[in-house]
Amino acid sequence: MASPILPGTGLGSGLDTGAIVKALVNADKAAKQGQIDRGTATNTASISGIGTLKSLMAAFTKSMTELGSKTNPQFPGFAATSSDVKIATATATNSAVNGNYVVEVKSLATSSKVASAAFAGGTTSAIPTGTLTIKQSGGTFNLDIKAGATLQSVRDSINADASIKGAGISANIVTDSFGSRLVLGSTNTGSGSDISVSGIAGLEIDGNNVVGTAGSPMTAASAGSIGALAVDADVTVDGMSVPSKSNTLDKAISGLTFNLVAKGTTTVTVSANTDGLKASVQKFVDAYNAIANSVTALTKPSLDDDGKPTVPAALTGDALPRSILAAIRGPLSETGAGDKLTVLAQLGITTNQKTGALDFDSTKFTAAMNDKKLGGEVQELFTGNNGLLERMNKAVSSFAETGGILDQRTTSLNKTKTKLTNDQLALDRRIETLTAVLTKKYNDMDTLVGKLKATASNITSMFEAMTAQQKNS
Structure with missing residues (x-):
């Protein structure tokens, strides 16, 4: 006969075997689970913090590059x-x-634009083989025209030639009422820069011959400079x-x-350029303070009302943010290569000893520009040979570059994240097995106790019956 005691209910022993198993499993799991949870929390915060650092570095590097632009100077005196x-x-x-x-x-100043005679057959007109010679301002360019060439393929060959393209000459085809013409233009300007073409029948162009004017209207045979010669x-x-x-x-x-x-x-x-210089210097100060303050914030824990640390920041206790701050602060104290202007303090820029950020005193800056006449040296200080902006970029390059310190840290953290995930899966499997083993053991125990209780109850009933019979006899 099957036992009426259900597994895990404790009906046989009177004990809550499910609660006992759960308590034992939780006790066994607690230490390792706590380790994984703490590791995961720290790892997640670090990944987020490093991601923020990478964004800050990218923004800072972009700002330094823009301020140091050679094509759009930001610090002219x-x-x-x-x-x-x-x-x-x-x-x-x-x-x-x-x-x-x-x-x-x-x-x-104008540039040269010349046109060939018209080809009635259009862009597919056949062009004889030979060497096409293009001349401009003393430069000569030879192009080999092979069999089967057309007006369009000649145009394409001219535009594909690196030496011709490098000289600023390009070709196109213009179709007018007489047919299609090869038209060459140039980015070079000034008198004497007119283009001439020779070597191929039908494509000869005398750049000194002006066509298409009121006194010399275009005809099918017209070839030369269109409208006018190039002038200074x-x-x-x-x-x-x-x-x-x-x-x-x-x-x-x-x-x-x-x-x-x-x-x-x-x-x-x-x-x-006092106002322009002041605006550019302020951009530098703002860019520096943005990264300095943000990096510092990543290491400072939250404080309670008594000023005691409560919740740690993403990178609290991590040495990497301190390394970055040290790297960007280093160039600030180095002496520049200027004559009269060699340090930022002369422009009213100083380091705040409490926050580590830069303070910009506009009154001192204006005095440096107006009284000390240092405006002409600001550009040298910031963007000259080994100037401040160049030194700044060098200081952070090992952190910000692809494959640099921040990328390496991200790779390491991702490996740790994977390990923690695998540790959690392994722990879950072990706990599942342990739960099954303990459940079976306690269910077996509960069933056995239930059977023993039933046997004891039967024996007791037998003795009670025997006692009753003796009393009645």
């Missing part, structure tokens, strides 16, 4: 402004001097003629570069 930027713009270097300059653009820019500065083969004048006035845009007159004013 002088600023040049044009009264009409539609006529001409100007940029100033640290060798410029204060002043006003009247710039009259009578005509812009005709410019005067304060009434003095300064002809130029390009629309960029960088030798007319020391420390100034003019970029010509259109015909007309404009006045260029050169003055100290």
Whole structure:
């Protein structure tokens, strides 16, 4: 007969065997589970913290690169402004001097554009084999035209040739009422830069021959410079003629570069770039403080009302943030290569001893610009040879670069995360097995106790019956 005692109910022994098994299993599991939980919490926080550090590093490096741009200088000592930027713009270097300059653009420098005679067959017109020779400004470029060439394939070959492309020459096809023409243009400007083509019948172009004017309208046989020859820019500065083969004048006035845009007159004013320098210096201070304060925050635990640490920060106790802070602070104390301006303190920039961030005293900065005339040296301090921005980028490169310290730490943390996951799975399997083993043992015990109780009850009943019979006899 099957036992009426159900497994785990304790009906046989009167004990809650399920609760006993659970308590024993939890006691066995507690130490290892606590270790895994603590490790997982620390690992998760560290992964998050390192991810934040990588983002901070990327933003800081981007800021240093933008501030150190050579094509868009952020620390010029002088600023040049044009009264009409539609006529001409100007940029100033640290060798410029204060002043006003009247710039009259009578005509812009132009480039060469030439066209061949028209091919009635269009872009697929056959082109004879041979060597196509293109000449411009003393330069000669030879292109081998093979059998089966068409007007379009010649165009493509010209554009694919690295030496021709490097000289600023490109080709296209224009189809007019007479047919398709090979048209060559150039980025080079100025008198004498006209293009000539020879060597292939039908593609000869005399760059000194002007076609397509009112007095010489285009015909099917017309070939030459379209409309006009290339000319120099005709410019005067304060009434003095300064002809130029390009629309960029960088030798007319020391420390100034003019970029010509259109015909007309404009006045260029050169003055100290105090406001611009102040804005750029503030950008540097802001970028530095953003990373310094954020890195510090990753190591500081939360405090209770009594000022005692409660919840640790993502990287509390980790040496890596301190290494980063030390790296970016190092260049601040190094002496620059300037003449009069060698340290940031001369510009009113000092390190806050309590926070580690930078303080920027605009009053001291203005005095350095106006009284000490240091504006011309700010660019050298920040972006000169081995300047502050270059030293900053070098200081953080080992952390921020691909495969650098932060990437290595991320890899290590991910390996730890995988190990903790595997440890949890192994613990879960062991606990599942232990639970099954203990449950069976206690169920067996409970069933046995139940049977013993039933036997004892039967024996007791027998003795009670015997006693009753004796009393009745």
